[in-house]
Amino acid sequence: MSPSTATFNASKLRRTVLEMAYAGSTVHIACAFSIIELLAVLYRSHLRYPDNDPEHAARDFLILSKGHGVMAQYACMLERQWLSRHDIENYFSDGSLLKGLSDSRVPGLEVTSGSLGHGFSVGVGLALAAKLDQTGQRTFVLLGDGELNEGTIWEAAxxxxxxxxxxxxxxxxxxxxxxxxxxxxxxxxxxIESKFISFGFETMSVDGHDEAQIHARLEALRNSTSRAPKALVARTVKGRGVSFMEHDNRWHYTRLDAESYARAIQQLSEGKA
Structure with a gap:
């Protein structure tokens, strides 16, 4: 599939996450699943990458401040052909460039994150630079709700x-x-909505798994005449897509074994996600 025809299908992206997590015997599956649709819509319709170059000077910026959800972003980067199947199959192995947290040394990842609360400030800096240089570049920052405990979030806001x-x-x-x-x-x-409104953001809410609604809200924010920064509060389900992971916080740190991997893959294959 070429980058121009990539669909960023949510079930396919979740399957890629499972493949990575199982290959690397690693964690953070559920917190990657909750952001799949958000990333799918961003990569499909809102992020500009001229010449499909993740390092192009005129690109838009996506900051994954909740860096532990990076497998979801890796799955999208595979669709963009910035990563290969070899990268996915050898995730977390000796010599792999792909880590369990966002790492700016990987083309397509803008920040090294995982120490929560800092990615937002980086995004604000990039947005300020784009405004001063009048480049028209857009900056998107993806935060976790638990990350909002950090005081630096509100300083940046x-x-x-x-x-x-x-x-x-x-x-x-x-x-x-x-x-x-x-x-x-x-x-x-x-x-959360009231907090961002009180900090001067134009703010909307959305079902974080309804791709049409996500797209419509992002379009509305983009077309707004307000000069305020924008916030989109996405109500999501941790572990979304695999029934035995949904709303079960043990899957923040639980690793797949052969049985749970097979069950999860079967659910996605049967369209029960």
């Missing part, structure tokens, strides 16, 4: 609103969990 970074869009993966439990039990976030 104030800065973005002050500088009217209208081409900055923050997407929040609001799946209700973080590594150690439910977000409402670790630190209750209250209304």
């Amino acid at each position: 104030m800065f973005a609103a002050h500088h009217q970074l209208k081409d900055l869009t923050v997407l929040i993966d609001a799946n209700g969990f973080q590594a150690m439990g439910k977000t409402e039990e670790v630190i209750d976030l209250g209304s």
